[in-house]
Structure formats: structure tokens, C-alpha cells
Amino acid sequence: MWIVEFTPKARRQARRLPQKIQDVLALLVTDLRIAGAVCPQWPHFGKLRGRSGEFHCHLNKGKPRYVAVWGEVEGEIQLIEVRYVGTHEKAPY
16 A cells, blocks of 8 residues: 655646546545555556656646646655646646
């Protein structure tokens, strides 16, 4: 079982998402807790180039497209940190 935490910025971003997208994000967090940072079953899941241990996926289809970005935090605990949740256009990659 993994621990999933949001950065303060990502927590604020998540609260501003439409409710439907918040619900999808909750499902993603559940999958991350169970399976860890690698979730290939999510749409457009992938590693971020040049960033070790960082991943992203799409939370919906259409426009605006919402994405989530997270990474594994190195250490003794199995910890995943969600670093960005918002529109594809403003994603930090």
C-alpha cells in the first residue's frame, strides 16, 4: 500500500477542478495507493522525459483536457506526491 500526498499547490488546484474531474482524480489516487506510481491503464499514462520517477496521465477527453502529474518520493516509505492537477496547457512538462 502506497501513501499518496498532494503538494499544497496541487491540493488547491484539485479543489478548483470541476466535480466530475475531482471524482476521476479520486479514482486515480485510489489506483496509486494500490498499485504504486506506475498506472499504465490510465489514458495517456507516461513517464515524463528527463525526470526520473515522474509520471502523468489524462483525467478526461475533450477540451479543456485535465492532467495529473506525480512522482515517487525516494526514501524508506512508499510515498507518491501529486505535484500538479489542472489543464493540459499549463502542465509543467
